[in-house]
Amino acid sequence: MRFGFTDTCLEHDPGPRHPESPDRLRAIKRGLAKRHSVTYEGAAPATAxxxxxxxxxxxxxxxxxxxxxxxxxxxxxxxxSEDTWGAALASAGLAKDATRAALAGADGRNTPFSLGRPPGHHAVEDDAMGFCFLNNAAIAAQYAISDLDADRVAIFDWDVHHGNGTQDIFYDRGDVFYASIHEDGLYPGTGDTNETGEGDGAGATLNVPFPAGSGDADYCAGVDELLRPAVTDFDPDVVLVSAGFDAHRHDPISRMHVSTEGYGLLADRMRALADATDAALAFVLEGGYSMDTLADGVGVVHETFDGREPVGPDDEVSDDARSLLDDLLDSHPWL
Known part of the structure; x- marks a missing residue:
C-alpha cells in the first residue's frame, strides 16, 4: 500500500498514560518494516x-x-499539548492526500492509507472529544467534493466506537453516505439504528450497532448484506474507510471479537466494493490501542492489497447479530 506518514503526527503528546499515544504510529511502522513493498509518502498539512x-x-x-x-x-x-494543533493539521493533510491519490488512480498495491494521529471521527462541528480534534475523514470527504470534482463520497467506519462526529457533520447532506459498524452501548453512546439522516441526507446514514462479542462472521455479514447494497446504490466516486483496529478481540478498551484475519477480510471486501462501483478507495487511521494488534491489523490490510488472500471466518453469524441485520434489512430506508 501507499502509506502516508509524517513525524509531525508523533508530536501530539497527551501524556504518558493516555491510550492515544505516539507509540501507536511507532508500533505500526515497526510492524510494517517486517513486510513487503511498504512505501511512505509525506503530505502538506491541512489548512485552517x-x-x-x-x-x-x-x-x-x-x-x-x-x-x-x-x-x-x-x-x-x-x-x-502545544504541538497538538500542528499534528492535527498534519493528520488531516495526510487524509486529504490519500483521497487525492485515490481519485488520481492509486489503487491495487498503491491503495492509499493515511497513518495520521490524532484520530478524527469523534470531532463534531464545534467540539473536540474522544481523543479527536479535527475530523480527518470529514475534511478529506469535503476536499474530494470541493476540490477534486467528486459528486458523492461514501465513508465506512469500522472503528469499534461510533463516529458521531463524521455522522453529525454530514447528517443532513445527500452527497456523503456514512456507514458505521460499532459496538452497541460503547462510547460515545450514539449510532442507533434509527439514526438514518435527515433532510437531503435522509437514508444516507447506516448504523450497525452490533452487541459486544461480535466477531468476523458478524462484521462480514454486515458488509455483505447491508453496506455493499447500500453503497452500490449510492454509487460514490470515492470510498473512505475510517479504519480503527479497536474491535480486535485483544484490544483493551472494547469487547468485540474481530481477529487480525478479520481485518484482512474487511479490507478485501472494501476492495471488491470499490471495484464493483468503480470508486476510488482510501483508508484513514482511527483508533486501536493494543500496540501489537494495531500493528498486526494495519499489516494484514497491507498484505491483503499486496496479494495475500485472507481466510474466511471460522465462526457463524451470532443469533443477536442476525436479528439486528434482519431488522435493518426490514427498516432502513436505503435497503
Whole structure:
C-alpha cells in the first residue's frame, strides 16, 4: 500500500498514560518494516480553511489558541499539548492526500492509507472529544467534493466506537453516505439504528450497532448484506474507510471479537466494493490501542492489497447479530 506518514503526527503528546499515544504510529511502522513493498509518502498539512470547511470557525480558533497556550485537558479524555494543533493539521493533510491519490488512480498495491494521529471521527462541528480534534475523514470527504470534482463520497467506519462526529457533520447532506459498524452501548453512546439522516441526507446514514462479542462472521455479514447494497446504490466516486483496529478481540478498551484475519477480510471486501462501483478507495487511521494488534491489523490490510488472500471466518453469524441485520434489512430506508 501507499502509506502516508509524517513525524509531525508523533508530536501530539497527551501524556504518558493516555491510550492515544505516539507509540501507536511507532508500533505500526515497526510492524510494517517486517513486510513487503511498504512505501511512505509525506503530505502538506491541512489548512485552517480546510478545517473550517467542516468545523465551526469559532471552534477552530479556540482549539488552535488552546494548543498555542500549552494545551491541557479539553475534556477528561481529550488532552492537547502545544504541538497538538500542528499534528492535527498534519493528520488531516495526510487524509486529504490519500483521497487525492485515490481519485488520481492509486489503487491495487498503491491503495492509499493515511497513518495520521490524532484520530478524527469523534470531532463534531464545534467540539473536540474522544481523543479527536479535527475530523480527518470529514475534511478529506469535503476536499474530494470541493476540490477534486467528486459528486458523492461514501465513508465506512469500522472503528469499534461510533463516529458521531463524521455522522453529525454530514447528517443532513445527500452527497456523503456514512456507514458505521460499532459496538452497541460503547462510547460515545450514539449510532442507533434509527439514526438514518435527515433532510437531503435522509437514508444516507447506516448504523450497525452490533452487541459486544461480535466477531468476523458478524462484521462480514454486515458488509455483505447491508453496506455493499447500500453503497452500490449510492454509487460514490470515492470510498473512505475510517479504519480503527479497536474491535480486535485483544484490544483493551472494547469487547468485540474481530481477529487480525478479520481485518484482512474487511479490507478485501472494501476492495471488491470499490471495484464493483468503480470508486476510488482510501483508508484513514482511527483508533486501536493494543500496540501489537494495531500493528498486526494495519499489516494484514497491507498484505491483503499486496496479494495475500485472507481466510474466511471460522465462526457463524451470532443469533443477536442476525436479528439486528434482519431488522435493518426490514427498516432502513436505503435497503
Amino acid at each position: 480553511d480546510d478545517a473550517v470547511a467542516v468545523h465551526d470557525a469559532d471552534y477552530v480558533e479556540r482549539i488552535r489558541d488552546f494548543c498555542a497556550e500549552g494545551g491541557g485537558n479539553w475534556d477528561p479524555d481529550t488532552v492537547a
